[in-house]
Amino acid sequence: DTGVSQDPRHKITKRGQNVTFRCDPISEHNRLYWYRQTLGQGPEFLTYFQNEAQLEKSRLLSDRFSAERPKGSFSTLEIQRTEQGDSAMYLCASSLYGGVASNEQFFGPGTRLTVL
Amino acid sequence: AQKVTQAQTEISVVEKEDVTLDCVYETRDTTYYLFWYKQPPSGELVFLIRRNSFDEQNEISGRYSWNFQKSTSSFNFTITASQVVDSAVYFCALSEAETSYDKVIFGPGTSLSVIP
Numbered sequence: 001d002t003g004v005s006q007d008p009r010h011k012i013t014k015r016g017q018n019v020t021f022r023c024d025p026i027s028e029h030n031r032l033y034w035y036r037q038t039l040g041q042g043p044e045f046l047t048y049f050q051n052e053a054q055l056e057k058s059r060l061l062s063d064r065f066s067a068e069r070p071k072g073s074f075s076t077l078e079i080q081r082t083e084q085g086d087s088a089m090y091l092c093a094s095s096l097y098g099g100v101a102s103n104e105q106f107f108g109p110g111t112r113l114t115v116l
Numbered sequence: 117a118q119k120v121t122q123a124q125t126e127i128s129v130v131e132k133e134d135v136t137l138d139c140v141y142e143t144r145d146t147t148y149y150l151f152w153y154k155q156p157p158s159g160e161l162v163f164l165i166r167r168n169s170f171d172e173q174n175e176i177s178g179r180y181s182w183n184f185q186k187s188t189s190s191f192n193f194t195i196t197a198s199q200v201v202d203s204a205v206y207f208c209a210l211s212e213a214e215t216s217y218d219k220v221i222f223g224p225g226t227s228l229s230v231i232p
Contacts, residue, residue: 031218042120042207042222043161055218089159093220103217107153107161 002026004108006092012114013082020078021111025094032075033105034067037089049075050097082115089113119143120210120223128229129198137193137226139208145169147213150184150191151220156204164206167191198230 005024013019025032030051035043046065047057051072060066064082069075079086089112093105121140129135141150152164165175167184175182179196195202205225211217 033218042209042225045219045221048218091161097216104166105220109160112159
């Protein structure tokens with residue numbers, strides 16, 4: 001399968017715990033995006049990377065949220081001291097940017113987080 | 117102000133009926149893309165269509181058709197002869213050239229139920 005993959009698909013945690021999600025983009029894609037989707041809403045942009053550089057993080061919801069893409073391939077999204085309001089689906093997408101590439105985003109299956 | 121509006125929160129139709137999902141968008145950019153995504157109960161976002169702002173031709177793909185009208189900033193989606201498998205949440209979305217198409221802005225979604 002050469003699509004975007006995310007791990008885990010589901011995560012249940014207790015309030016106050018830290019969680020980390022992983023996203024593996026399509027292999028030749030240089031841009032990677034994180035979105036959050038709460039119940040009954042459309043996905044909301046959080047942050048994105050060009051290779052290993054994080055180009056925007058102003059939309060990260062608080063300083064408890066951080067994302068990395070250390071080698072320009074897979075990315076992790078960490079939430080520290082989780083709160084019940086963090087319960088949501090976290091979606092990852094990747095795209096090929098530059099030249100004649102269309103920068104079209106391809107989405108992964110998401111990680112569904114439940115904070116008890 | 118919401119950039120993508122989907123006024124219909126929930127729609128129910130009986131199988132084989134036609135149904136139109138409305139989408140109204142707002143942008144100052146002259147170059148943008150519009151999208152429709154389907155999200156079945158499994159949660160994965162399924163890409164349906166991307167339309168460039170310069171291409172106002174309507175498109176038909178099987179039972180699906182899209183009506184893009186720049187004059188009214190609308191990009192409506194019609195399913196002909198609906199089937200139970202069409203039951204899902206449908207999202208209209210926008211990405212703009214001024215952000216290099218990096219931020220996909222989603223509408224709140226329309227939940228479609230097709231009753232057998």
